[in-house]
Structures are given as C-alpha cells and as structure tokens.
Amino acid sequence: MPELPEVETVKRGLERLIVGRTVADVSHDWPKGFPNSSNDVDAFLIGARVESVQRRGKALVITLSTEYSILIHLKMTGQLVFVPNEQHSSKSKVETPKLAADRQRSTISLHTSPDEVRFGAGHPNESLVGHLPDKSTRVVFEFVDGSHLYFNDQRKFGWVKLLPSYAVQDDPFIKKLGPEPLDTSFVNTIFVQRMRTANKRMIKAALLDQSVLAGVGNIYADESLWAARIHPTERVSAVSDDRLRVLYTELIRVLKLSIEHGGSTDKTYVNAEGESGSYTSFAQVFRREGLPCTRCGSTIEKSKVAGRGTHTCPQCQA
Numbered sequence: 001m002p003e004l005p006e007v008e009t010v011k012r013g014l015e016r017l018i019v020g021r022t023v024a025d026v027s028h029d030w031p032k033g034f035p036n037s038s039n040d041v042d043a044f045l046i047g048a049r050v051e052s053v054q055r056r057g058k059a060l061v062i063t064l065s066t067e068y069s070i071l072i073h074l075k076m077t078g079q080l081v082f083v084p085n086e087q088h089s090s091k092s093k094v095e096t097p098k099l100a101a102d103r104q105r106s107t108i109s110l111h112t113s114p115d116e117v118r119f120g121a122g123h124p125n126e127s128l129v130g131h132l133p134d135k136s137t138r139v140v141f142e143f144v145d146g147s148h149l150y151f152n153d154q155r156k157f158g159w160v161k162l163l164p165s166y167a168v169q170d171d172p173f174i175k176k177l178g179p180e181p182l183d184t185s186f187v188n189t190i191f192v193q194r195m196r197t198a199n200k201r202m203i204k205a206a207l208l209d210q211s212v213l214a215g216v217g218n219i220y221a222d223e224s225l226w227a228a229r230i231h232p233t234e235r236v237s238a239v240s241d242d243r244l245r246v247l248y249t250e251l252i253r254v255l256k257l258s259i260e261h262g263g264s265t266d267k268t269y270v271n272a273e274g275e276s277g278s279y280t281s282f283a284q285v286f287r288r289e290g291l292p293c294t295r296c297g298s299t300i301e302k303s304k305v306a307g308r309g310t311h312t313c314p315q316c317q318a
C-alpha cells in the first residue's frame, strides 16, 4: 500500500502538473469507488479549475475553483497517472512491458518536452508507463488542453469522492486521522503524547494506527523501530519517553529520506521525473529477512506483528 512518502510523491508531481488546468470531462466505470451524482459532477467538477493539491495522511485532496474538492485514497493498488496531450507528445504511446522495464532500470526520464511530462505514481505496475486507459482504469479526468489524469486501481479498494471543500475536514475518513508527522508543529513531545494514547498496545500497532498519527504504514514502522532499537511487540507503556523521542527522530528521518528518493517500493516504480523509486535500496530491515543486520551482523528475522509481516534484528531490538 502506498504510504505517506509515496502519496507525498504523487502530491508533489500533481501539484506541478495539474494546478491551473480546467476539467473538461470525467468518466468512470465504477459507481462504488466514485459515488458522486452526475448532477454534482456536472455542476462542480466539469469546468472547474484545479487550485491546489494537498496530502492528508495517505489521502489526496484536490481543491477546485468551484469550492468543491476531490478526495482520493489509493488504498492497496491505486495509482494516478498524468498523460499530456498525446498530439503534442509522441512518447506517451504504447510501450511494451520490456521497454518499460528497460526504461525504469535505466531511469530514463519520461519527459516528452520541457512542459509536457508523463507522470505516474502510487501502486507500481505497468499501467504507470503503458497505454491508458487500460483494464485497471476506474476514473478518467480530461482537461481542456487534452491532457488526462487516470485513476487506476486493479483491486478496487481505492476511492474518489467529490465533496464541498468545507466538508473535507468532516469527512469520516479525514476526521479520524491523527496529526501529520511532517508538520512543523508535530514536535517530539506531541509524538510522545499521541503514542501514550495507545499505551496498552504493541508499539508497531500504535504506529500503524492512522488515528494516532497519519500516514505511517508497514515499511516505515519497521524501519523506524529498527533504527530506534525498539522491538515491535513492546507495549508502548514499557517504552520510556526518551526512547519514544528517539523513535520520533528516526521516524521523521526515514519518512524524509524516502520522500527524497521518490517514495519506496520493492517493485518497479516511476516518480515525477519518470525515475524508479529507490528507497528500498536504503532499507535496513524491510524485506531483508535472512540477511545480516547492517549494525550488528545478526540475521534479520521476519515474523507477524499486528497482522503484518514484520522485520526485526534479534540483537538490536532484543
């Protein structure tokens, strides 16, 4: 599932590419994941200009000139792909998976001209670089200049919602989110306070709980706990404030490092510049079971904690 750094990568790419563009048309094949009346779509989406793109937790909020907003959650397999007007760009045509893989391996930029850039991020698969729409396409936004934004979602857990901008804060999904770890106001004392609200729980479960803090998923929970030398099954109550402050520092560090590298993935992935995301090459424990700990040489173990595959060093996190 795309986590905070991956959604932040989507947000930054779209911010650069769709702000100022006007929606000409919208189509979808997916009433459950796009539960908006055609009246609302006609009145508040068609003809609307994109004013801003923001991230809240793992969700995106696209604010429109009509005082409506589009709320998008990528969930397990969602992705957003911006394709410039194809008449102006010969390179956004069909690519074979082989060509796409070569392109990703060599991280060749997908720039088609200085201001016509194909951008894809979110769940990593061939739809990021292949011809669109394809069978995973759920919603297509067409802009007046002929460019398109595709919401693709193989497994259909994601959603796209159009709602009045004033109602975004009260949306049931947004409302239950904890604070944003990367906000400047989210200092270590706030982190300690938030974690203490989950004192009886295992610390990994607390980190993954979006109401404790927003945006952290499996990769960054494992990485930050390893860095802070805390075992994922420890109860929050058993972890001192000092150790929680270390965890805070490490969590912020791994989130920022991942954003710098365009988000993380174990598979192919294309960021705003058409380059493969590379954070997992920096991962110290995630998906490294059986390999030596980079800090002490012990063998990294994999177990299940809070229902999720969990990677730990038996020595550093004893």
Ligand SMILES: [Zn+2]
Pocket (backbone or CB within 6 Å): 293, 294, 295, 296, 297, 298, 313, 314, 315, 316, 317
């Ligand atoms: Zn170790």
